[in-house]
Amino acid sequence: MGDDFRSSQPIYLQLADRICREIVRGDRKAGDKLPSVRDMAVEAGVNPNTVQRVYAELERMQVAETRRGQGTFVTEDVARLRELREELMHERIASFVRDMTEMGFRAEEIVTGVRAHMERSLDTAQGGRTE
Amino acid sequence: MKPSSIIQLEQVSKRYRFRYAVRDLTFSLPAGRIIGMIGANGSGKSTTLKLMAGLIRPSRGRVYVYGQPAERRISRCVSYMSDMDPLYGFYTAAELISFYERVFPDFDTAKAREMLEFMSLQPNQRAGDLSKGNLGRLKMVLALSRTAPVVLMDEPLSGLDPLVRQSILKGLLSFVDLSRQTLIMSTHEVVEIEPLLDTAVLMADGHVLDIRDIDELREECGLTLVDWMAERLSRPSTGYFGANQA
Incomplete structure (x- = not known):
């Protein structure tokens, strides 16, 4: 919690951007599981619907993939x-x-x-x- | 246009003697979202929530919740959290939970106990002895422990210090079930609440000025919620239906 989204960019894009930076920095590695929608929502202090949108955006960018019943993972495509x-x-x-x-x-x-x-x-x- | 609306108001007015609290409200709200009612004191937010909860009857017009007219019995589908302190002070948290369990068939006792622990509340403490912050937390526990499809919260953050507000919002995000519930709350803490909202309803002088999705405001207009409020309130003459011209 306590995250700020003061810039007027859409919140889901700001959060997607933040996760991309974490991946590039190596904080999240290829194949790592991303937090569940609920956990990410609580962690970032945003609506669970927004997190769903973030994960969809990361999938669209082919940076993450959702496996049915298992959750969303950073892509293994190095x-x-x-x-x-x-x-x-x-x-x-x-x-x-x-x-x-x-x-x-x-x-x-x-x-x-x-x-x-x-x-x-x-x-x-x-x-x-x-x- | 809106996917399955869960709340619907048709030309609703509420008059107290000679004063209109709300006037000619016509709008619907979509299911599965967190929706914020924002606006100044006296703009009609609380009255609108009470109308949705079936706690007051409209002087004119109709209110539907979950497809049913919002009368007293709508409380079966609506969990309402008042901005007052309606809890019996002589009850402990645990006693309140069993009281709620008896009154509301949809009350989830296991969830309530889990939330109580999450909020670090003592089951044996009397409600009357709680600090303002812990009372706020307890009210949130009771409101969110019902599986009712509609949860209404009137000013859940008002008068609480920033740390308590954060912990209450965290509890809210952890326990609300948007696959089955729609949460509508009124608040003044606009900056703090914005990342939690899907949709904002802006009220002024008993009217709904506009209803917008937060990320749509940011994406299409480059406006934060505060920017948007400032813009909309500076030209209050355009009503809700004129909003799309902007």
Whole structure:
């Protein structure tokens, strides 16, 4: 409970997105059983009907599959999960680039900026300092 | 358009002396959902719930619940939780459960005991000695332990602190059976309740301004429940039937 759905995106999409991130991060692995509809509803603080919609959406995306009488599972199709990882990356990059472009940054500036940032944080990590 | 409606109001008005509490309500609500009645104090939410519960009779129009006219005997199909404290204070939680078991044939005693434990309530404590929060929890246990197809809750969260509200909502999600029940509740805690709702009914001045599904509002209009309320209440002249033009 206590989850917030303040963004005006549909709640079922926000929850589906959250589960996709958990899968990409490795918190949920290929073939893992997802919580029952009721448990997920209580955990996320949303309506059970919404969870049903979330699981249907994940199935449509071929990220999860429902086995009759057993529940819903993360797909065992590892290639699909690699693809999902790529998709999430491109989605985030696209939104970042859109943001930067809106502020008037040019492509080279963005790339240089990202590279410089990555090098800086790499140095920081190697120097053992924390931010 | 709506799949199997479980509640139906046809031109319903309720008048107390010279004042209309609700006026000319015509709408239906679908089964198997959690539905929120929202709106300011005095907008007619409680009156509408009482009409559905058969606790008051309309001055004009008809109310149907589960296909039957909502008269006093509709309480067989409707579990109603009042915003008042109607429990007999001298009864313990366990005694209230056996009292409910005798009054309501659809009362599920095993479920009630399970909920009591889930809510960390003591069976031997007298209702009159309970804190406001625990009384709220006990009322929820009694209302949800009936297998009635319609559960009505009038302000189940009002006057309770945030932690109690969270635990009550958690209990609600854990024990409501949407494959067999429809839950309709009135509330002011709009932000908190939004993720739990399928559908919201917005009332103002005794009228229903609009009825919308939450994810439809977000998907099609990019509005949260609060955004939508603000938008709808700022131009209250358009009635429910004008809503689709937006």
